[in-house]
Amino acid sequence: xxxxxxxxxxxxxxxxxxxxxxxxxxxxxxxxxxxxxxxxxxxxxxxxxxxxxxxxxxxxxxxxxxxxxxxxxxxxxxxxxxxxxxxxxxxxxxxxxxxxxxxxxxxxxxxxxxxx
Amino acid sequence: xxxxxxxxxxxxxxxxxxxxxxxxxxxxxxxxxxxxxxxxxxxxxxxxxxxxxxxxxxxxxxxxxxxxxxxxxxxxxxxxxxxxxxxxxxxxxxxxxxxxxxxxxxxxxxxxxxxx
DNA sequence: TTAGAATACCTTGCAACACAAGGTACTGAA
DNA sequence: TTCAGTACCTTGTGTTGCAAGGTATTCTAA
Numbered sequence: 001x002x003x004x005x006x007x008x009x010x011x012x013x014x015x016x017x018x019x020x021x022x023x024x025x026x027x028x029x030x031x032x033x034x035x036x037x038x039x040x041x042x043x044x045x046x047x048x049x050x051x052x053x054x055x056x057x058x059x060x061x062x063x064x065x066x067x068x069x070x071x072x073x074x075x076x077x078x079x080x081x082x083x084x085x086x087x088x089x090x091x092x093x094x095x096x097x098x099x100x101x102x103x104x105x106x107x108x109x110x111x112x113x114x115x116x
Numbered sequence: 117x118x119x120x121x122x123x124x125x126x127x128x129x130x131x132x133x134x135x136x137x138x139x140x141x142x143x144x145x146x147x148x149x150x151x152x153x154x155x156x157x158x159x160x161x162x163x164x165x166x167x168x169x170x171x172x173x174x175x176x177x178x179x180x181x182x183x184x185x186x187x188x189x190x191x192x193x194x195x196x197x198x199x200x201x202x203x204x205x206x207x208x209x210x211x212x213x214x215x216x217x218x219x220x221x222x223x224x225x226x227x228x229x230x231x232x
Numbered sequence: 233t234t235a236g237a238a239t240a241c242c243t244t245g246c247a248a249c250a251c252a253a254g255g256t257a258c259t260g261a262a
Numbered sequence: 263t264t265c266a267g268t269a270c271c272t273t274g275t276g277t278t279g280c281a282a283g284g285t286a287t288t289c290t291a292a
Contacts, residue, residue: 007180007208011137012215014249017279018134019223021127026226036240045222052280055242060278064123077239078287092123097227099128104220106161107135110142111213130278133250152269168251171271193268194258 016047020057022100023047025085025093028067034080058083066092132163136173138216139163141201141209144183150196174199182208 027033027041035054042049061067066089069081085093143149143157151170158165177183182205185197201209 007182008211008215010248011212012219013279014137015134015215015219018131019219020279021130023223023226026223027229030226030229034240041226045225046218047222050280051241052243052282053278056278059242066123074239074288076288078241080240095124096127099124099131100223102162103128103131103135106163107139107142107216109161110139110146110157113143113146126277129250136250150269166251167270168253168272169249172249175271190259190268192259194270196269 016049019047019100020049020053021061022093022096024054024057024061025066025089025096028083028085029090029093032070032082032084034072034082036080038083061089065089132165135163135216136165136169137177138209138212140170140173140177141182141205141212144199144201145206145209148186148198148200150188150198152196154199177205181205 023042024038027038033041035051035058038058039049039051039054058067058069062069062083066086067083068086069083071079072082074080139158140154143154149157151167151174154174155165155167155170174183174185178185178199182202183199184202185199187195188198190196
């Protein structure tokens, strides 16, 4: 219907992609979670992620040593794979915090320039 | 050498990617520029872009109707292709502004959650 | 006890896209 | 006329998000 949707939606998706790993680490820094709950928490702040994205991503982060996991029984279905952040993951998260701040500052600077 | 570099650099790149189109539109909203000067302006705020990225991207944005261009002689070399933002481009930019704000708010929310 | 729904995990194949590398063309100076 | 500087552009590669499809477990209701 709307012509705009394509371009804008595409770009919003693009923006989200950039912060996927970062936001997962942020969430896990707060406490252990399993895939579905991570997806939910991200949806709560309007960062949409698909299952097909998050599973490979968690596996990748595990391989890189940023995360670990443990199995835990659930009263409501099959067992859950709870991911937790490692010390190394926290180190990296600190750097990502800095990277995000730098990017946000950069955008802010350009934005103000375009007002002047 | 450093083990960290890969992961972090990779992620910084990833973050930058998400805002490439957005920051180009922001820059052009401020005034007409040619490819090399856009790259320079982005570098000034630590958003690194390669030539091989920016040329196809500008062509894409032109095709989408967000940009136009004109040729202009230079006293210092070959003619330059100055890009300018269209009215439609400005409309889209407004939406991207909103998208960026939303994303930044989302990240901020998760971040504060991890402090609590 | 079996059929279905709900929840959770995972994989495959495709498409988008940033970027390194390599290439063309114009200008001016040595 | 050769070289350096500037500007443009294209090709090939690798990464990666995601839609779609698949498996396994649990609980409920017929």
